[in-house]
Amino acid sequence: MAHVKIEGLNKFYGSKHVVKDVNLEVAQGEFLTLLGPSGCGKSTTLRMVAGFETIDAGKVYLHGKDISGVPANRRGIGMVFQSYALFPNMSALDNVAFGLRMQKAAAGTIREKSVKMLAEVGLEQVMEQFPYQLSGGQQQRVALARALVREPEVLLLDEPLSALDAKIRIQLRELIKDIQQRHKITTIYVTHDQEEALSISDRIAVMDKGKVVQLGAPDEIYARPANRFVATFVGTLNQLTGQIVDGARGVLDVAGQKLTVPTLAGKSGQVAVGVRPEKIRVLLNGAAAEAGEVALQGTLKSAALLGTIVRVTAEVGGAEVKVDVLNNSRLPGLTPGAQLSLGISQENLMVLE
Amino acid sequence: MAHVKIEGLNKFYGSKHVVKDVNLEVAQGEFLTLLGPSGCGKSTTLRMVAGFETIDAGKVYLHGKDISGVPANRRGIGMVFQSYALFPNMSALDNVAFGLRMQKAAAGTIREKSVKMLAEVGLEQVMEQFPYQLSGGQQQRVALARALVREPEVLLLDEPLSALDAKIRIQLRELIKDIQQRHKITTIYVTHDQEEALSISDRIAVMDKGKVVQLGAPDEIYARPANRFVATFVGTLNQLTGQIVDGARGVLDVAGQKLTVPTLAGKSGQVAVGVRPEKIRVLLNGAAAEAGEVALQGTLKSAALLGTIVRVTAEVGGAEVKVDVLNNSRLPGLTPGAQLSLGISQENLMVLE
Amino acid sequence: MNKRPSASGATIILILINLYLGVPILATFLFSIAGRWDSTVLPESYTFHWYVQMITDPGVLAAIGRSFLVSGATVVLGLLVVTPAAFITYQFLPALKGTMRFLALLPYALPGVILAVGLIQLYSSGPLPIAGTFWILLFSYIIVTLPFMYNAITNSLQAIDAKTLMEAAESLGANRMAAFVQVVVPNIRPGLISAGLLTFAVSLGEFVLANMLVGGRFQTLQLVLEKAMHIDGHLSSAMVMLYFVLVAFSSLMLIAVAQGGGQRGSRAAGRAQAGSQMTGYAQ
């Protein structure tokens, strides 16, 4: 049985239909992410699960029990907010202890558990400090400890890293994943950042305009996006638009270059195919495309170091094609304007509807 | 002659020394980035160049002329702010036209230039709209057009992308780079995001605690960081700490595994070496390390898809080692707990002081 | 779903507050048009007698003129002095912000009677013998309304982040005066209107200073009203209704004048600020 089950959830703000018939099941110990652009209804969905928004239609089940009408404080959830939402009048330790005090636990137990939890998020040194004395990253660690110390049934996180700097964001997402796995806690995570979603989730529900448009494991979403929205929103995508010139074999004419794409067989007219930047090979020293590969000729525009990868931008028939190579490869003679031959395995070309 | 020259710049806030003797030269048409964590003095430095902060000691030269005492409105600079700072009472077009109106240009010229500049940032469709009707990304495009339409001597950008969503951030940084190159405008850019700095800059000045700690091209900063702060702040870094057991040959003992690092020859005691995640090879099918490579044995902890790369985390003697591989490689049998053999070229091991 | 109990509780509270504020006004209106009203819940007959008596009294009309004069002058002079003062403090002297906020609070510790005592000592003789004149009333009203002005304007400046807008304008070649006039002022227009309206309303309704500082020598509407109350409750009720009409009418006028001078963008600025403006003038 699913640990959390969301059934036909709907929400209206006035006449605006912001969550449209969302159905989801989250297994015990699973990490599910709601991913989408701002305004797609992901936060509202999470807040209906938490009990902070009324449900206009649909149900939320926990362990098979309908909790749609249960007040937020009796749902057994833990919540982490984008703005941290620490209590300004309490020290880090008192913030963490608050939930245990509400459970009327013994004073000794409260302190012991709170200190242990703070140590787990690496804050034993600053537990007597007040929120305003802590950095953003530290505050969010306190918030995480505060949510977890009560051992909630489900942990809900609403864009917990959006207010933080790039470096801290990555550290903290590793910490969240780590702790989630250690405690084996069922987690629903909301974010607009696709890299965050890919790296941290067991499964991702991609949302667009109030609907779940695709649900699957990160590699599935990334490699086999359900539609053009998912393909472009999750990951970087090169789009090649052309005319089908041979419907039988699936030959596409992109600015004069012929690409044979078997999956296009039987189609006609103008179509677009997409390919991820890391699935393109730069063919060096006049190497030819291998069997099952299509070749594209282009001109080098720029090569930018992004850290672990180098992003090569080529111009192919007026359009830009991005190629990602690892920053340990030797790409000789990469000066802007150089002729470039690119190889793409046919299976990596996605047809975009 | 340098286009912009910053000489011995200092700033105090009360008794706090926030900018310490900064010297920089920016060539005509160059894109220089000030990179550092919050509070490192990078914005203050930029604001002294702009004329918004008084200079406590030092000089700023433009084309060899001392402009330290010139009011901001006569320095010939264009500025883009993190908060966009569009004039709420003016349409996008009027915002862009404002600077030309201040130059008392002819009405026809003003309109023509403004419309052209708005088209260049892709906003010809919304030029009659007011800031509150535009998205964050569109607002920052207007701000960019507004700063550029006067053809300033120098373009200054203060964390222009920090308030935007991840996807928009990448689009806009490509637009900024594009326009900067087309107009060949001398640019000083401030950011805390190392990937942004690496991808967009001709040169980067890494700042820490008010000082410039390294100045160089992105690949130089990335590959040969001047100190441990730069090495960890720019890019991801694996750190291996161990004891030197053979000072003559430079053999390091990391949790029982012996690494021969020629650059450690002559040293003794405890040292740390660093290696970037993409410079580590996963040795498959019992392949041995090549000549000039050291080998490490570890256990696979996790493999997370980040998009174009897959980040493999291995445990090596109690420490975590991250390996980045492109998302097109075939890594067979990567189940957590599996034994992993890693190869690192000796030249990629940086000694961290 | 689980919010309904609180929501209905809140509705009750709101209704009570409305009654609390609204019933006296309604009663006053009924009294102003009541003919006979002895022991019934509602008046037994209605008449416009009191309104006719009021508007045919030249003393009332002259008092309205005087009240408008002194209140209007307070608004104009207040805006001209306080706007640049608030801006300069906000922009260039952030260290003085606390001091200014405190100074702007002083008028609360200086209620009418207290202020009147001080002002009468000071101005009844000496180099500036303005006691008993329009001028002393004007200057004292500017003191009394300083907190509304100063806070509304400072809040507007913060709401639009005037500091960064100034920098943006300067980076585009505007000198400080041009930046202030062309960028800051149009964008704080809603705040200036609010400040003006509030100042006008407070000045128009002021009694103690008018009574003690100028009294019979410059009879304002409030003084006439207070006198009428001692004579006849119906007449004074009619004057209270007239007062409400005047306040509403002059508010609309002020808004119209201020908006008329605005650019086409002022609506946009107003909209962008609406939230924070309420905070500005609500206080």
Place this chain on the structure above:
Amino acid sequence: MNKRPSASGATIILILINLYLGVPILATFLFSIAGRWDSTVLPESYTFHWYVQMITDPGVLAAIGRSFLVSGATVVLGLLVVTPAAFITYQFLPALKGTMRFLALLPYALPGVILAVGLIQLYSSGPLPIAGTFWILLFSYIIVTLPFMYNAITNSLQAIDAKTLMEAAESLGANRMAAFVQVVVPNIRPGLISAGLLTFAVSLGEFVLANMLVGGRFQTLQLVLEKAMHIDGHLSSAMVMLYFVLVAFSSLMLIAVAQGGGQRGSRAAGRAQAGSQMTGYAQ
């Protein structure tokens, strides 16, 4: 470097404002300790005569007691009623926020004389004959001070983002009452103190309502003061000085009481809010 001209200009403006507000107070103080003061710039001799006369007058002491009673009751009742009302509106009825802000403005359109006319009609007879008593004064003071209370509390709630704090507390198992009492109230404490102080100061300084609604039947300090002014300028000046001491003293008392009941964290909350609080009570 290029900011110096504006800075000195601002300093001049500040000095002028200080003089404008400070000179009347200084003059009053000098007058209260002046013996002979005819044609000289400063008094020729000094005396504490007026202070002695004042504090030995039982009428003055009783008036102080009455003023403190009605002002204190206004603060307590106001806080008890307005705090939950403001919180419920903010938390559960955001749609009503505009209406409430408007209602909270009404008292500005309802100056003393106007309000008094309405209240006297309403309460001089009928089911609640409280005209001329302490109670009508108390209820009218609550109306007058509603804007300070409501806005200061609402601003505090916004400043701490009480909505999210409530959600955080509820997600940690607290019911709404516990969340409000243990999380919201301690964190808006500085706002409550400010609101209370301002309400106290405004009530203490009110003259028109006291004069028209209760007059001689419940003589407050302001009434006694006004009477004293007609008798002797020196005596009334001394009473003004006493008034300032009372306001300052009771402010300190109120702060001490409120802080004393606080937890060890209230300083932290106060610090986190300091900026926004000023906005809260300065208006």
